[in-house]
Amino acid sequence: MLELTNVEKSYLEPDGSRLAILDIPSFQLAAGEQTAMIGRSGCGKTTLLHVIAGISHADAGDIVLDKVQVRRLSEEARDRFRAHCIGYVFQTFNLLPGFSALENVILGMSFARGKRDVTRARELLNRVGLSHRATHKPVALSVGEQQRVAVARALANRPSLLLADEPTANIDPTNQQNVIDLIRNTCREENISLLIVTHAMEVADQFERIDRLEDINRVTQSKHGENTENTLAQPEVY
Amino acid sequence: MSNWLIAWRSIQQRKLPSILTALSMAMGVMLIVAVLTILGVVEDSFRNKSSLGYNMLIGAKGGSLQLTLNSVYYLSEPIENIPYDYYLEYLSPEQRDAEYGNSIQGYAYDATWQTLQADAALTGGGFGGTAALLDGFILEAAKQATAKQWDYSEFFQQLENKILPIEVGRKTKYHGYTGITIPLCLGDYFGRFRVVGTTPAMFDSLRFGKNASKEFRFSEGRNFQTWSEDHGFYEAVVGATVAREHNLQVGQEIAPSHGAADGDVHAKKFTVVGILASSGTPQDRGVFINMEGFYLMENHAKPITRGEIQPLTEFEETDASGRTLPLPIEQREVTAVLLRTREVIHAVFLENLVNEGNEAQAALPVAEIRKLFDLIVEPIRVLMLFLTTMICVVSGISILVSIYNSMSERRNEIAVMRALGAGRWTVGCIVLLESLILACGGGTCGWLFGHTLNWGAGPYIEEFTGVSVGFFDFAPSINVLALLGSQPTMKFELSMEFLLIPALVLLAAIVGFWPAVEAYRTDVAKSLGK
Numbered sequence: 001m002l003e004l005t006n007v008e009k010s011y012l013e014p015d016g017s018r019l020a021i022l023d024i025p026s027f028q029l030a031a032g033e034q035t036a037m038i039g040r041s042g043c044g045k046t047t048l049l050h051v052i053a054g055i056s057h058a059d060a061g062d063i064v065l066d067k068v069q070v071r072r073l074s075e076e077a078r079d080r081f082r083a084h085c086i087g088y089v090f091q092t093f094n095l096l097p098g099f100s101a102l103e104n105v106i107l108g109m110s111f112a113r114g115k116r117d118v119t120r121a122r123e124l125l126n127r128v129g130l131s132h133r134a135t136h137k138p139v140a141l142s143v144g145e146q147q148r149v150a151v152a153r154a155l156a157n158r159p160s161l162l163l164a165d166e167p168t169a170n171i172d173p174t175n176q177q178n179v180i181d182l183i184r185n186t187c188r189e190e191n192i193s194l195l196i197v198t199h200a201m202e203v204a205d206q207f208e209r210i211d212r213l214e215d216i217n218r219v220t221q222s223k224h225g226e227n228t229e230n231t232l233a234q235p236e237v238y
Numbered sequence: 239m240s241n242w243l244i245a246w247r248s249i250q251q252r253k254l255p256s257i258l259t260a261l262s263m264a265m266g267v268m269l270i271v272a273v274l275t276i277l278g279v280v281e282d283s284f285r286n287k288s289s290l291g292y293n294m295l296i297g298a299k300g301g302s303l304q305l306t307l308n309s310v311y312y313l314s315e316p317i318e319n320i321p322y323d324y325y326l327e328y329l330s331p332e333q334r335d336a337e338y339g340n341s342i343q344g345y346a347y348d349a350t351w352q353t354l355q356a357d358a359a360l361t362g363g364g365f366g367g368t369a370a371l372l373d374g375f376i377l378e379a380a381k382q383a384t385a386k387q388w389d390y391s392e393f394f395q396q397l398e399n400k401i402l403p404i405e406v407g408r409k410t411k412y413h414g415y416t417g418i419t420i421p422l423c424l425g426d427y428f429g430r431f432r433v434v435g436t437t438p439a440m441f442d443s444l445r446f447g448k449n450a451s452k453e454f455r456f457s458e459g460r461n462f463q464t465w466s467e468d469h470g471f472y473e474a475v476v477g478a479t480v481a482r483e484h485n486l487q488v489g490q491e492i493a494p495s496h497g498a499a500d501g502d503v504h505a506k507k508f509t510v511v512g513i514l515a516s517s518g519t520p521q522d523r524g525v526f527i528n529m530e531g532f533y534l535m536e537n538h539a540k541p542i543t544r545g546e547i548q549p550l551t552e553f554e555e556t557d558a559s560g561r562t563l564p565l566p567i568e569q570r571e572v573t574a575v576l577l578r579t580r581e582v583i584h585a586v587f588l589e590n591l592v593n594e595g596n597e598a599q600a601a602l603p604v605a606e607i608r609k610l611f612d613l614i615v616e617p618i619r620v621l622m623l624f625l626t627t628m629i630c631v632v633s634g635i636s637i638l639v640s641i642y643n644s645m646s647e648r649r650n651e652i653a654v655m656r657a658l659g660a661g662r663w664t665v666g667c668i669v670l671l672e673s674l675i676l677a678c679g680g681g682t683c684g685w686l687f688g689h690t691l692n693w694g695a696g697p698y699i700e701e702f703t704g705v706s707v708g709f710f711d712f713a714p715s716i717n718v719l720a721l722l723g724s725q726p727t728m729k730f731e732l733s734m735e736f737l738l739i740p741a742l743v744l745l746a747a748i749v750g751f752w753p754a755v756e757a758y759r760t761d762v763a764k765s766l767g768k
């Protein structure tokens with residue numbers, strides 16, 4: 001369903017040199033499969049999600065999602081593809097402050113389909129337990145509630161892949177588990193593949209499959225190979 | 239969710255700067271609308287030749303613009319008068335002869351011939367005896383006049399010399415060109431409004447509006463009469479504005495003040511017999527009194543002083559039945575004559591004919607007003623439009639600054655939208671729509687403010703220009719197709735105010751372009767991390 005082959009990504013440094021971030025020979029995720037991607041800070045986890053989502057353009061390699069070569073799409077086509085096929089949950093929720101919880105959920109649909117499905121949006125808010133907070137703006141919601149709205153928004157277009165970038169990093173331990181359960185159960189129910197990036201081992205440990213980025217990324221293998229064990233044992237950020 | 243709603247939400251998110259920005263645009267548009275409407279309506283009202291119902295003015299030699307402002311719009315300072323017998327040259331021979339029936343010359347002429355005929359019949363003295371009788375009669379008439387303190391010695395001297403200038407039945411000089419002839423006697427005031435002495439023809443014969451098709455209507459009462467059993471010569475009709483401002487009712491008596499708004503109030507009072515319905519013409523602001531009554535007010539009789547004896551200024555004679563006699567025409571003057579020529583082309587001939595003479599001048603009111611507008615008002619309007627347009631441009635720049643300044647804090651929002659699948663064009667378009675909403679929303683408020691300003695300033699504008707401007711008065715129309723370079727024969731006329739819509743859209747597009755490009759170029763990956 002998701003297949004990465006020889007994917008490379010680097011950034012241009014101020015001095016003109018290139019800083020390699022990713023060099024992934026191979027990575028696969030089957031339809032409906034769930035995996036937790038772990039790795040130390042700065043090893044390229046977010047970049048990997050951006051490359052998969054088409055937010056950043058990979059320098060080389062193939063990214064195939066639902067048999068579509070994402071890297072070969074034009075930017076406009078990538079935007080459309082992302083809107084239809086990929087859900088994205090951000091670490092900082094990134095709800096738009098001017099919109100209510102319901103409108104934030106609808107917003108994602110608008111870009112994908114050009115029309116709103118209020119019933120689906122309400123159903124999702126109901127599923128994340130926020131039907132009574134539908135008209136509230138993000139500022140009126142608790143941190144946990146905001147992240148639940150973000151999850152509902154990511155699922156609004158029935159994507160085939162959900163990318164979650166440290167979705168529990170900014171919420172309290174009680175809500176952490178709720179959010180993880182919510183994401184995993186919803187993905188399971190709707191047969192959505194899940195790639196979750198996290199520092200938290202207690203989150204990662206709940207997954208049947210755990211991928212360590214340093215293991216699949218040639219760049220970090222060469223730089224940090226000897227430190228990987230320590231980093232994973234003592235995650236930096238919660 | 240439409241891009242419009244997303245743009246609107248973004249504006250709501252930054253309420254205060256958005257309101258201030260839109261307000262500055264509203265102020266600019268308000269000024270443009272006010273300038274366009276007020277100057278346009280005033281110009282339209284002044285320029286509209288068909289709205290007057292006449293096409294020529296006759297008045298004393300002097301400034302033709304002042305004559306026009308005085309006689310048509312009842313504005314500016316009072317002007318000099320023209321002799322009454324000159325005015326009679328515009329009437330038909332029958333009308334002139336009838337007017338001379340009310341002249342000292344006419345009275346003497348009639349009395350002379352009656353006496354002569356009677357005496358000649360009695361004495362059979364032939365022409366020589368008639369001449370002797372005429373001399374005797376003239377001497378007697380001169381004595382009687384002197385006893386009444388009138389000094390008509392020169393006139394009687396002329397009679398003595400057997401020169402009688404009445405010329406009964408003679409063709410009048412200008413009647414061949416005239417259709418409607420309405421005399422005006424100006425100089426008195428009622429409050430701030432001008433009092434106009436005229437004939438009932440002002441409302442019986444004169445038509446106004448397009449193709450001179452509208453009659454003056456009375457909201458109350460009737461037109462004044464030359465003489466009535468109830469009020470004699472002293473009837474008046476007041477314009478709608480005058481009635482409203484002075485709360486006048488039919489049956490009330492009014493007394494004009496002499497020469498100025500704060501001049502001496504005449505003792506003679508006129509009874510209001512009619513109140514004009516509002517017509518949008520200068521007549522709304524006039525007090526129209528019977529010309530015969532006007533002449534009989536104190537200080538209105540023309541002093542025909544010869545020698546040392548001063549004439550009486552309060553002339554009021556009665557006939558044998560006790561009925562007041564009108565002022566003899568020798569003691570009359572008129573300020574102006576409103577003319578509608580028989581044919582439009584006659585106006586040119588008549589204008590030349592009158593202006594070649596020494597007695598008076600002819601003016602074409604429409605041409606005078608056009609000159610005034612072309613020389614003074616139009617440049618002022620262009621200047622004001624330039625200034626107000628600059629205000630709008632500055633407001634547009636403030637929109638640019640407002641949106642552009644918000645871009646740094648909104649980069650994350652734009653990046654999130656992009657991450658959710660919005661294309662570069664979509665986010666650029668949303669920013670442009672914001673600019674459009676602010677410009678057009680502010681513009682709409684400005685349009686409403688502008689018309690409210692017109693409504694509020696209406697009474698003051700009316701006071702200074704004589705033109706009433708209301709909330710629903712729009713700027714004059716222009717041919718949009720001509721603006722686009724089409725043939726002048728093709729017409730699509732639209733109020734100039736509607737041109738503000740494309741102008742605001744264009745302005746919004748220009749000022750929104752830069753921030754939109756910023757949104758378009760937002761680096762999603764970088765901005766998401768911020």
